[in-house]
Amino acid sequence: MERNATTATENRDYYTLPEAARILDVSVATVSRWIAAGRLQAYRVGPRTIRIKKDQLQSLVTPAGGTRMASKPQPIIVPTPTPEELARRKAVVDATLERRKDRNIAPLTSTDLVHMARAELMRRGR
Numbered sequence: 001m002e003r004n005a006t007t008a009t010e011n012r013d014y015y016t017l018p019e020a021a022r023i024l025d026v027s028v029a030t031v032s033r034w035i036a037a038g039r040l041q042a043y044r045v046g047p048r049t050i051r052i053k054k055d056q057l058q059s060l061v062t063p064a065g066g067t068r069m070a071s072k073p074q075p076i077i078v079p080t081p082t083p084e085e086l087a088r089r090k091a092v093v094d095a096t097l098e099r100r101k102d103r104n105i106a107p108l109t110s111t112d113l114v115h116m117a118r119a120e121l122m123r124r125g126r
Contacts, residue, residue, distance in 0.1 A: 012054065013053065013054050014043070014051040014052065014053055014054070015051065015052050015054065015057065016049075016050070016051065016052075017031050017032065017050055017052070020052045020057055023057060024057065024060070024061070031052075034060070035050070035052075039060070040052065040056060040057075040060055041053070041056050042056075
């Protein structure tokens, strides 16, 4: 009697990464990223084997208009720079723009610039 591979896979409680990827029609790397991000729960069986529960795969699939994840990622909060920090940044930009006035690299290639930088380092003895 010949077994249908798809039916045999669908009737199991745990799936390998490639099986889960095939069921969800995504790459194995995507499944691995979802596991690393905590979006998909997986279980380690031995030192190198990872299995994913069938119900975990089913919970990952949601209606297109529904919620994607139970917990949304927290936004990154960037503190407002202090006046001192803004002044420091402005000074760096001004110094960079001032140095650019003395340098015209238009006819040079990146290879030329690398060679020039290496020659300068050799002259300095580094």
